[in-house]
Amino acid sequence: KYGRILNVTDALFSKWDNNEADKRIAIYYKDEVWSYRKVIEEINRVGNALRELGVEKENRILMIAYDTPFFISIFYGAMKIGAIPVPVNTYLKPEEYLFLLEDTGAKVLAIESDIWPKLAPYLKGRANKLKHVIILPNISETQKIIFEDHNHKAELTFYHGLVSTASTHLEAEKTSPNDMAFWLYTSGTTGHPKAAVHLHKDILVVLDTYVKNVLKISEKDRLFSASKLFFAYGLGNGSYFAFGNGASTVLMPDRVEPRRVLETIHKYKPTIFFGVPTLYNAMLHVEDWKNYDLTSLRFCVSAGEPLPPLIYNKWKERYGVEILDGIGSTEALHIYISNIQGNSKPGCTGKPVPGYEVKIVDEDGKEVPPKTVGDLYVKGDSVAMFYWNDYESTRKNMVGSWFRTGDKFYRDEEGYYYYVGRSDDMVKTSGLWVSPIEVEAALLTHPAVLEAAVVGIPDEVGLVRVVGFVTLKQGYSPSSDLAEEIRNYLREKLDHYKVPKEIRFVTEIPKTATGKIQRYKFRLGEIK
Ligand code: 3SK
Numbered sequence: 001k002y003g004r005i006l007n008v009t010d011a012l013f014s015k016w017d018n019n020e021a022d023k024r025i026a027i028y029y030k031d032e033v034w035s036y037r038k039v040i041e042e043i044n045r046v047g048n049a050l051r052e053l054g055v056e057k058e059n060r061i062l063m064i065a066y067d068t069p070f071f072i073s074i075f076y077g078a079m080k081i082g083a084i085p086v087p088v089n090t091y092l093k094p095e096e097y098l099f100l101l102e103d104t105g106a107k108v109l110a111i112e113s114d115i116w117p118k119l120a121p122y123l124k125g126r127a128n129k130l131k132h133v134i135i136l137p138n139i140s141e142t143q144k145i146i147f148e149d150h151n152h153k154a155e156l157t158f159y160h161g162l163v164s165t166a167s168t169h170l171e172a173e174k175t176s177p178n179d180m181a182f183w184l185y186t187s188g189t190t191g192h193p194k195a196a197v198h199l200h201k202d203i204l205v206v207l208d209t210y211v212k213n214v215l216k217i218s219e220k221d222r223l224f225s226a227s228k229l230f231f232a233y234g235l236g237n238g239s240y241f242a243f244g245n246g247a248s249t250v251l252m253p254d255r256v257e258p259r260r261v262l263e264t265i266h267k268y269k270p271t272i273f274f275g276v277p278t279l280y281n282a283m284l285h286v287e288d289w290k291n292y293d294l295t296s297l298r299f300c301v302s303a304g305e306p307l308p309p310l311i312y313n314k315w316k317e318r319y320g321v322e323i324l325d326g327i328g329s330t331e332a333l334h335i336y337i338s339n340i341q342g343n344s345k346p347g348c349t350g351k352p353v354p355g356y357e358v359k360i361v362d363e364d365g366k367e368v369p370p371k372t373v374g375d376l377y378v379k380g381d382s383v384a385m386f387y388w389n390d391y392e393s394t395r396k397n398m399v400g401s402w403f404r405t406g407d408k409f410y411r412d413e414e415g416y417y418y419y420v421g422r423s424d425d426m427v428k429t430s431g432l433w434v435s436p437i438e439v440e441a442a443l444l445t446h447p448a449v450l451e452a453a454v455v456g457i458p459d460e461v462g463l464v465r466v467v468g469f470v471t472l473k474q475g476y477s478p479s480s481d482l483a484e485e486i487r488n489y490l491r492e493k494l495d496h497y498k499v500p501k502e503i504r505f506v507t508e509i510p511k512t513a514t515g516k517i518q519r520y521k522f523r524l525g526e527i528k
Contacts, residue, residue, distance in 0.1 A: 046077030057082035082173030196384035209355030269296035276515030427456030478505035
């Protein structure tokens with residue numbers, strides 16, 4: 001379908017002549033408006049500058065970058081010359097970045113100016129393949145500094161100094177649809193993160209499936225993703241969903257904070273907003289929400305965690321638009337089961353996106369009948385080819401053309417899919433399975449509860465008990481009476497064995513950068 005030669009950057013951006021590219025807005029960023037032409041020229045400059053540095057096909061470029069136009073120019077500029085951008089979480093610790101530098105064998109590191117000083121002291125004698133460090137804009141520049149030690153020498157340059165004089169014309173590398181294009185790290189609950197290796201065709205597959213069949217984006221759309229570009233979910237929402245359709249994206253480099261997100265929607269008037277359930281919940285709790293106009297939104301999208309019905313209903317009631325809940329993965333690149341506009345079902349993940357096949361299987365790999373919980377597998381052309389440097393996980397999760405998602409699901413007779421939990425988050429108590437998702441959704445309907453996480457914790461004799469960890473809304477304080485009242489309330493809503501034996505009050509529910517609750521931290525006793 002995609003021919004013998006395909007370069008994803010070229011496929012996305014070569015559709016318009018200069019005149020047309022001048023007229024179309026690609027990016028809203030702070031008070032700047034970037035036309036498609038400006039973006040294409042910046043991408044070409046970056047591609048040329050990287051070639052000048054000696055970057056060749058398949059060389060890796062580790063990106064520790066905020067959501068700015070420079071993320072876009074490096075990511076797509078690298079792929080245009082056949083190099084491999086690897087965007088990673090901007091909130092990691094130096095030791096974690098060292099692992100990523102060494103695992104990728106990156107020749108170039110593109111890093112934000114405020115993160116570089118925190119990482120630089122740790123580089124001595126490590127990451128020996130690293131030859132160039134590019135400091136991303138935001139600070140004064142022009143000088144060139146040499147950073148070196150006994151084993152290591154990386155040349156440090158500032159983005160603008162490197163890129164501004166490069167040519168705006170660049171012939172794309174003639175890559176094939178199945179050449180490596182970019183990697184995205186997926187953080188498991190244990191062990192090191194693994195890089196899912198994506199190919200040049202993968203982005204086009206997502207555009208031809210989820211984007212075309214579910215989102216139906218047109219060139220009139222303006223997208224805003226609170227989830228960051230370094231995350232597979234945000235990368236699509238905030239970049240190629242727009243670029244593949246001649247639409248625009250709003251980039252917000254700041255930390256995600258509910259009021260900041262409301263301000264951004266109010267100011268830039270996006271037509272589609274992408275978030276995660278905890279953010280929607282936090283936005284619903286902003287007291288002066290009436291000061292923000294969200295009427296530009298056609299609909300919203302949620303992923304990362306299942307969207308509790310309460311949040312879906314409150315949002316719809318307040319803003320009059322649906323939140324389309326779906327599930328995807330870094331390995332599949334984006335969403336493969338989703339609700340659709342006009343027909344979204346609260347508490348349900350929806351149906352398989354046309355273009356993907358899914359199956360639910362038991363422990364022996366046999367497909368289970370409707371209403372039976374099992375392991376979800378997905379098949380589709382955007383699924384990563386393998387994990388870099390991780391033979392064991394590749395063999396375990398990529399089973400023929402199927403990918404084992406690690407999620408437990410059941411489907412009903414009409415073919416709607418329901419998320420029950422991560423395989424390793426499910427709680428078995430008294431021989432019965434309890435889905436943390438169901439109990440958390442019930443907890444959230446209690447007027448005092450702001451956020452909740454439910455896990456199974458062994459008691460003194462080693463029997464697993466369901467425990468609910470909650471944070472409270474303003475105006476409520478922890479007490480044993482309140483804990484008892486919450487448990488009584490749950491008894492009205494849940495089967496008796498699902499009601500937590502204990503409610504513990506905490507100040508924070510830990511989450512990954514992508515909004516997934518880290519239930520294992522409670523299980524391991526890191527938070528009590
Ligand atoms: O977590 C998800 O549901 C998701 C969705 C889209 C892309 C990536 C991920 C992990």
